[in-house]
Amino acid sequence: xxxxxxxxxxxxxxxxxxxxxxxxxxxxxxxxxxxxxxxxxxxxxxxxxxxxxxxxxxxxxxxxxxxxxxxxxxxxxxxxxxxxxxxxxxxxxxxxxxxxxxxxxxxxxxxxxxxxxxxxxxxxxxxxxxxxxxxxxxxxxxxxxxxxxxxxxxxxxxxxxxxxxxxxxxxxxxxxxxxxxxxxxxxxxxxxxxxxxxxxxxxxxxxxxxxxxxxxxxxxxxxxxxxxxxxxxxxxxxxxxxxxxxxxxxxxxxxxxxxxxxxxxxxxxxxxxxxx
Amino acid sequence: xxxxxxxxxxxxxxxxxxxxxxxxxxxxxxxxxxxxxxxxxxxxxxxxxxxxxxxxxxxxxxxxxxxxxxxxxxxxxxxxxxxxxxxxxxxxxxxxxxxxxxxxxxxxxxxxxxxxxxxxxxxxxxxxxxxxxxxxxxxxxxxxxxxxxxxxxxxxxxxxxxxxxxxxxxxxxxxxxxxxxxxxxxxxxxxxxxxxxxxxxxxxxxxxxxxxxxxxxxxxxxxxxxxxxxxxxxxxxxxxxxxxxxxxxxxxxxxxxxxxxxxxxxxxxxxxxxxxxxxxxxxxxxxxxxxxxxxxxxxxxxxxxxxx
Numbered sequence: 001x002x003x004x005x006x007x008x009x010x011x012x013x014x015x016x017x018x019x020x021x022x023x024x025x026x027x028x029x030x031x032x033x034x035x036x037x038x039x040x041x042x043x044x045x046x047x048x049x050x051x052x053x054x055x056x057x058x059x060x061x062x063x064x065x066x067x068x069x070x071x072x073x074x075x076x077x078x079x080x081x082x083x084x085x086x087x088x089x090x091x092x093x094x095x096x097x098x099x100x101x102x103x104x105x106x107x108x109x110x111x112x113x114x115x116x117x118x119x120x121x122x123x124x125x126x127x128x129x130x131x132x133x134x135x136x137x138x139x140x141x142x143x144x145x146x147x148x149x150x151x152x153x154x155x156x157x158x159x160x161x162x163x164x165x166x167x168x169x170x171x172x173x174x175x176x177x178x179x180x181x182x183x184x185x186x187x188x189x190x191x192x193x194x195x196x197x198x199x200x201x202x203x204x205x206x207x208x209x210x211x212x213x214x215x216x217x218x219x220x221x222x223x224x225x226x227x228x229x230x231x232x233x234x235x236x237x238x239x240x241x242x243x244x245x246x247x248x249x250x251x252x253x254x255x256x257x258x259x260x261x262x263x264x265x266x267x268x269x270x271x272x273x274x275x276x
Numbered sequence: 277x278x279x280x281x282x283x284x285x286x287x288x289x290x291x292x293x294x295x296x297x298x299x300x301x302x303x304x305x306x307x308x309x310x311x312x313x314x315x316x317x318x319x320x321x322x323x324x325x326x327x328x329x330x331x332x333x334x335x336x337x338x339x340x341x342x343x344x345x346x347x348x349x350x351x352x353x354x355x356x357x358x359x360x361x362x363x364x365x366x367x368x369x370x371x372x373x374x375x376x377x378x379x380x381x382x383x384x385x386x387x388x389x390x391x392x393x394x395x396x397x398x399x400x401x402x403x404x405x406x407x408x409x410x411x412x413x414x415x416x417x418x419x420x421x422x423x424x425x426x427x428x429x430x431x432x433x434x435x436x437x438x439x440x441x442x443x444x445x446x447x448x449x450x451x452x453x454x455x456x457x458x459x460x461x462x463x464x465x466x467x468x469x470x471x472x473x474x475x476x477x478x479x480x481x482x483x484x485x486x487x488x489x490x491x492x493x494x495x496x497x498x499x500x501x502x503x504x505x506x507x508x509x510x511x512x513x514x515x516x517x518x519x520x521x522x523x524x525x526x527x528x529x530x531x532x533x534x535x536x537x538x539x540x541x542x543x544x545x546x547x548x549x550x551x552x553x554x555x556x557x558x559x560x561x562x563x564x565x566x567x568x569x570x571x572x573x574x575x576x577x578x579x580x581x582x583x584x
Contacts, residue, residue: 017389024382025400028458031415032403034426038418047424094311102297103304109312116319118571122519122540123564126547126556127325128318150314180303209408211522216548227410231526234414241418248411259406263399266406270463271470 032252039245046241060246069247071222072229077254079141079214079225080207083148087203088196090149095158096184100170110159116152121212129216139220147217148207154199157272161195162188194265201262202269205255226251323564330557340554347558357559359534360542363449367538368517370453375513379461380506383468384498398469402462409459409522416455417442417527442527445535452523452536460516464509471505472498504577511574515567539563 038046039060041053048054097103098110128147129138137143165188173183211227218224224232230247233239259266330347332340351357386397404412419426420441428438442448475498483493499506521540524530530537530545537545543563546556 014390017385018393021386021389021393021397025397028401028462029403031419031458032407034419035411035415047421049426049429090310090314093307097304097307101300101304101307103301106304109308113311113315116315118568118575119319119323120515120519120564120567122521122543123560123567124319124322124326126543126553126560127322127329129547130325130329130553131318131322146314147318150311150318152315155311180299184307205406209410211408211410211525215525227408230414231410234410234417234526244414245418248414251411252407255406255408259403267398267402267466270466273467 035245035248035252039242039249041242043240043242046245057242058246060240060242060244061250063240063243064247064250067229067233067243067247068221069226069229069250072224072226073250075224076208076226076251079144079148080204082141082145083207084200084203086145087149087151087154088200091151091154091158091199092189092192092196093184094155095160096162096188098155098159099162100165100188101180113152113155117156125212125216128213132217137217139218139223141223143217144214144223144225148210148213153273154203157195157199158192161192165191197262198265198269198272201258201265202273205258205266208255326557326560326564329554330561332554334554335551336553337551343554347555348562350555351559351562356534356537357539357542360537360539363534363536364518364520364538364540367449367453367520368514370450371456371517371520372510372513374453374457375460375464376506376509378457379464379509380468380502382461383465383472384494386465387469387472398462398466401465404459404461405463407459409456410526412455412459413523413526416451416458420451443532445531445533448528448532448535452520452527455523455527456517456520460513464513467509468502468505471502475501507577508574511570511577515570515574518563518567518570 037051037053040056040058041048041050042055042057042059045054094113098106098113132138132143132147135143137146169187170183173187178186209227210225211231214225215228215231218228221229226247230244230251233247234244329340331342331344333343333346334340382401386394386401389397420428422428422438422440422443425441427441431438439447441451479497479501480493483497488496519540520538521544524536524538524541525544528536530541539559540563543556543559546552546559550556
């Protein structure tokens, strides 16, 4: 009898916990929900406090698209995709060299790369801008994309990954007559699929959400990415709130899709950024 | 490692090994080249440019004028700079404890929920992390609108006076800290949760059998065993708080009445609004020095961990 009593008590505790967790969850997500529903309210009803819109309209989206948000969306998509793909290839190459190859100056090279993690981006923004001006890369995709690629973090994580793999992988391949490049592309690269997806998700989101660098390197409106355009849109006094919310939704949609599709990888990436 | 085998080999094979070594070296440099060139050009060169420019008076339009340590001397007596340092510090004092405490408590709480519900809630709290600072800023600007915003509607409904939030010099900085915390709590909860999973359940069981309550267990088991991750989160959030910029650029532009004019924003303003690029670089370098010290501490801790 005491056992069923205890089970009952545990059940009660569990339900209480879930209820509290759900209330907290609603509080955390509510502002995002507000963005979604406000984006389909008419201009005049945006502040009506209704949790379910009284009148449904796509006016906000029409205004946003007239403001060229389609163009900004494709700019963002292009920039984030290119940075992610190129960064993955480069970082896998460097990480592999640092983990599996013997060469002169290896340790120094590794420390040099790692030390760049201590240079905050906000400190190099202005000189990087000066450099871009010298290169004549302002207002160009080159200027947005290329400086965003090098990053010690990805190199480090690839190295940590490759270093844990067993030694006989190379030995078997060498006996089979594989070249150096062959060992990397045919054996190690396929094995790194999972970490590549994890890092790819992290890179894509970070670049999609990046604001400071694109803001500084692009003055020309046609080169704006979503974040820059959105910040500018919010800053104008005549912008209707339903259109701001609609452009906000356009901005987060790809991230929400990635979030739900690749959530496990996202969490994995965060754990890696923790203490490893 | 190869030394022993090399010494026993014939000369011809020795040359084979040697050319293999050369090949391996060349291949390694080939693999590293793209990233190394990128890091050198877009991270190291800029830092050197910043250092160089910081010794000059430069407004972009006219040629640079060397003034030695002039900019560094000027910043010592620049009241606005010290105000921005103070504002940044205040921000750190609001943001870091808020993120730390809420994420830790949330992680402990979520960790106590068994089964798939745990994963569900972890995901739910984590959603704000995936949206950008720009989107987060616009959402909260909407929620905190002084006249019609949702939060003021609620305050009025329960009989409290409406607030100015971002328009009030005494509330704006806290609002920014709150928005940043809202974005990051899910992220740090996941880091705490991962560390909590490493604590053996038997520790808790033993304590509860001895009649300890939740607070005892938290104080004498959970918290001490999280020492490393605690330090990690404290330092990382502190470094992040020194660099807050996006939210301030979008929401307050440093105002009202300079209440949110933090260091990075002041540096940005000096370069792109006042055109004092040399001075701005000197300020950036001082900030770099401060962050560098904290990063060194972090590196020491992280390194200590991976050596185990």
